[in-house]
Amino acid sequence: MRTLDVSVVTPDGPVFEGTAEMVSSKAKSGELGVLPGHIPLVAPLTISAVRVKKDGKTQYVAVSGGFIEVRPEKVTILAQAAELAEEIEVNRAEAAKERAERRLAESNQNDLDHARAEYALRRAINRLDVAKHR
Amino acid sequence: MALRDIKARIDATKKTMQITKAMEMVSAAALNRAEQNAKRFTPYMDKMQEVVTSIASGSKSARHPMLASRPIKKTGYFVVTADRGLAGAYNSNVLRHVYRTINERHQSPDEYALIVVGKVGLNFFKRRNMTIIDSITGLPDQPSFADIKAIASKAVGLYANETFDELYMYYNHFVSAIQSDLSERKVLPLTGFEGTVSSNAAYEYEPSEEEILEVLLPQYAESLIYGALLDAKAAEHASRMTAMRNATDNADDLIGQFTLTYNRERQAAITQEITEIVGGVAALE
Numbered sequence: 092m093r094t095l096d097v098s099v100v101t102p103d104g105p106v107f108e109g110t111a112e113m114v115s116s117k118a119k120s121g122e123l124g125v126l127p128g129h130i131p132l133v134a135p136l137t138i139s140a141v142r143v144k145k146d147g148k149t150q151y152v153a154v155s156g157g158f159i160e161v162r163p164e165k166v167t168i169l170a171q172a173a174e175l176a177e178e179i180e181v182n183r184a185e186a187a188k189e190r191a192e193r194r195l196a197e198s199n200q201n202d203l204d205h206a207r208a209e210y211a212l213r214r215a216i217n218r219l220d221v222a223k224h225r
Numbered sequence: 226m227a228l229r230d231i232k233a234r235i236d237a238t239k240k241t242m243q244i245t246k247a248m249e250m251v252s253a254a255a256l257n258r259a260e261q262n263a264k265r266f267t268p269y270m271d272k273m274q275e276v277v278t279s280i281a282s283g284s285k286s287a288r289h290p291m292l293a294s295r296p297i298k299k300t301g302y303f304v305v306t307a308d309r310g311l312a313g314a315y316n317s318n319v320l321r322h323v324y325r326t327i328n329e330r331h332q333s334p335d336e337y338a339l340i341v342v343g344k345v346g347l348n349f350f351k352r353r354n355m356t357i358i359d360s361i362t363g364l365p366d367q368p369s370f371a372d373i374k375a376i377a378s379k380a381v382g383l384y385a386n387e388t389f390d391e392l393y394m395y396y397n398h399f400v401s402a403i404q405s406d407l408s409e410r411k412v413l414p415l416t417g418f419e420g421t422v423s424s425n426a427a428y429e430y431e432p433s434e435e436e437i438l439e440v441l442l443p444q445y446a447e448s449l450i451y452g453a454l455l456d457a458k459a460a461e462h463a464s465r466m467t468a469m470r471n472a473t474d475n476a477d478d479l480i481g482q483f484t485l486t487y488n489r490e491r492q493a494a495i496t497q498e499i500t501e502i503v504g505g506v507a508a509l510e
Contacts, residue, residue: 169272
């Protein structure tokens, strides 16, 4: 079966490098599945899980937004933060979620802090979701 | 100087030397790791650059405020310094240059705003009553992206909401363990994409170029800032290492001089005693 190279890169270094038969991600415009031979494409991602499928197994990677760059034989995901499902520290994600919820409750609706807390909460929930798939 | 005093000076200098030597080794280790961090960051930055360039240069239709120059009413300065001294000319290099530049370019404090990294820089500008809109201190020796995300996105946000209309960055660029150069870089508006046509520019954009630029450009600008910070950190460790090595060498020289004086004094004292004894014996005969 044809495969394509996949790399997930963050400012703190590469998080995932490997090959896959299919990469699914959640772009801002909707679910996006990439098979080998896809036309070159760039799309922004939501805070979500990227799924890398190979040999019937699926590797989950939590990404905090960023974007995906697709070439016929290579997929690159550039995100400011990304974690493999196995490497997520559930305790820390739980703590981050609680902290964000508390801030959300304290801050004003139209505040910048409010938006920031909401964003942090979404990231924490995403990490917890992804951590279930290990 | 009495013998005892010289001995005390020698001991004191030896202790100082031990400390500076230890600091040199700590900085050398930190420098090593800082270089690795910079290396890990490179693939991200390269890829980012590639995609941004292909979008920004490939399309005439895509326009974004971060790519367009606008009339300058206020200039932002992003200055990177260390939290501590003992790093040779590391801090003063940057600060002197920024101070002079601001005084040359601007007549009133309304025309500029500073974003400062590091305690030394913060104190310097505070003492001179300059406009500081944001600062961060106490960064770890090996900062991760999460450590500076907040200040980087704030800097980009202040440009986006037109608090200032251009952003310059000043930091020490790491050249080698014994050399770092002052770097002045215009971060925003983003420029330098014209003419550099990338080979594989034929991307499809989902949903549209404009919306991708909306996500991409702030992320790109933030990574420029992070890259500069990593560079500056490496320069800081290198600078501190060199300063401490010089201090150790100096201490070594001093100990040599003091030891020489000490031996001379001791010899002089012995000679004097002998002379006195000989004199005493001669008087008895």
